[in-house]
Structure formats: structure tokens, C-alpha cells
Amino acid sequence: MPSGQSSVVGITGASGYLGGSLATLLRSQGHKVVEFRRPGTADEVANARHLDLSESFAAGSFSGLDSLVLAAWDLRETNSASAWTKNVEGTRRVVKAALDEGVKRVVFVSSMSAYFGTRQDYGLMKLAVERTVLEAGQVAVRPGLVYGGAAGGMTLTLSRLARLPLIPVFRRASLFTAHVDDVIGAVSRLAVAEAPVSGVVGLAEATRVPFETIMREIAHAVGSSSRLISVPWQPLLAALRIAERMGVPLPVRSDSLLGLVRPATKLPGSDTIARLGLSFRPFPEGLGGLVYPS
Numbered sequence: 001m002p003s004g005q006s007s008v009v010g011i012t013g014a015s016g017y018l019g020g021s022l023a024t025l026l027r028s029q030g031h032k033v034v035e036f037r038r039p040g041t042a043d044e045v046a047n048a049r050h051l052d053l054s055e056s057f058a059a060g061s062f063s064g065l066d067s068l069v070l071a072a073w074d075l076r077e078t079n080s081a082s083a084w085t086k087n088v089e090g091t092r093r094v095v096k097a098a099l100d101e102g103v104k105r106v107v108f109v110s111s112m113s114a115y116f117g118t119r120q121d122y123g124l125m126k127l128a129v130e131r132t133v134l135e136a137g138q139v140a141v142r143p144g145l146v147y148g149g150a151a152g153g154m155t156l157t158l159s160r161l162a163r164l165p166l167i168p169v170f171r172r173a174s175l176f177t178a179h180v181d182d183v184i185g186a187v188s189r190l191a192v193a194e195a196p197v198s199g200v201v202g203l204a205e206a207t208r209v210p211f212e213t214i215m216r217e218i219a220h221a222v223g224s225s226s227r228l229i230s231v232p233w234q235p236l237l238a239a240l241r242i243a244e245r246m247g248v249p250l251p252v253r254s255d256s257l258l259g260l261v262r263p264a265t266k267l268p269g270s271d272t273i274a275r276l277g278l279s280f281r282p283f284p285e286g287l288g289g290l291v292y293p294s
Helices: 015-026 078-102 122-137 152-162 178-191 211-220 233-245 253-263 270-276
Strands: 009-011 033-039 068-072 107-109 139-143 145-147 164-170 177-179 197-204 227-230
Touching: 009 015, 015 152, 015 178, 033 107, 033 178, 068 078, 068 178, 078 107, 078 270, 107 122, 107 178, 122 270, 139 178, 145 152, 145 178, 152 211, 152 253, 177 178, 178 197, 178 211, 178 270, 197 270, 211 227, 211 233, 233 253
Parallel strands: 009 033, 009 068, 068 107, 107 139, 139 197, 145 177, 164 227
Antiparallel strands: none
């Protein structure tokens, strides 16, 4: 759309870490934001609409939008089949309905766990939605480990691990990282860009960071003096899976551990990143400003 023209942007998952930060940024840029929230939470926000990935939604739910950012994903579901039905099939229905109702641009927030060869359920589900988005000529973004602002997502999980008496780290594991401000800046550009973009775009700094370095810096940020200890991930993965089958509450899921020890090794869409002039600060720049729940 023409430069300087305001847009109407819908955001699913607007109450989450990335979605909420994106909504704030877009409003500050003069765009109108329509937040999609679960029933029971939408009434608190102006211009909000109800949306639950596990339920049907009314015709016209996406009318009047120029673009739609899909940031909703329910991580509470532990059953793989149920998670697939809710997240994959639910998001696919949203994509189809939005395009049928005239939305011109869809930006799907995927993950760096979504790469060909992943064994992680989360990554496989994200890949499945990516296929639908790409077949429609739209764009999927794969943020790295997102940090900054009020800690959320995997960084929040890692901040809790950093408070353990001994902090587990895994040798040879390394991750792409991205500050939340850089990620939402990139997503906002893609959502309202004058020239539409399609394909898969990785949103992260180009150099992977050793997991041990990440945990050391997060521990420092949360004021933890705990010692880092290298552990073999295979026995830990097996132990987590046994505990999950027994219903034991855990600080991290076995599926999330797979994402840490078998991460993506390539950053897709570097040409698009260069063409749009996007940049991502190196880790741990901006980590010190993190707000961590106690």
C-alpha cells in the first residue's frame, strides 16, 4: 500500500508476548489494530473480536481488514492429535476465511523449529500451516529465540531454568536469536509493506549463539549465581517423556527440549531481509532490559 497510508491490521494471539507487542507498535505507527482474542477476554479491548482456534467463527469475522497477522498458538494442549486439530486445522480455517473475506495479506508467525527434517511436534505443526500459507502466496516468518521487554515464550522458560540450583546446558547446541523489538518491527513492515511479500523469512541475527552463552547471560539478567552444568540431552529427554506420561508438572516439555538441542542451522529469506532493510541486533544486546516475572 502507498507509503504513509494507515492500514487495518488484525492480530490473532494479541494477548500474547509477540502479538501484544506488535499491536502496540502498529498503533504507535498510526494503524488501526483489530485484536482477535478468546471469548471472555475480548470485551476488555476496543475493536477486539472473538476467536478460538478450536471453535467455528462467524461469517464476516475478518471483514474490513487489510492484513492479518497470525500469532495465536495454543501451547496448553499436550495431546499431539488434539494440538494438531486445534492449532493446525484451526489456523488453516482462519487463513481460508480471511482470504475469502478479502484480506490481502496474511503473515503467519511460525518458528525456527519449522525446518525440513525437524523431529519436534511443534516444528512439524508449524511447517504444516506454513504450507497452507505459502500455497496462498502469503508469508511465513520464523523468529529465532525472542528476548526483550517482558520475557515470554521460550525465553521465559529459560529464565525459570536459570534459577535452578544447577543450570543445565547442552554442548554443541546453538540458537538463532532476535530481540523482540526487531521481530515486531519486521512483522509490521511485512504486514503493511507497499509491495507484498511471499515465502519464508527467518527473523533473527545471522550468527547462532551457543546455548551455554545464552543461559549464562539470562542467569546474569535474572540475578542468578547458579552454576552451569553440561548434561547429555538424550537421557534427559527420555526422563522428561516418562514424567509427562506420569502427569508430573515440569519446567520444560520434552518437545521443547528437542527444539533446543536440534535447532535449525540455516536462516531462510536473507534476500528478503536485505531488500526490506531489516536488521537484528546481536545477542545479548538489549537483554539487560528484560522484565522477568519472579
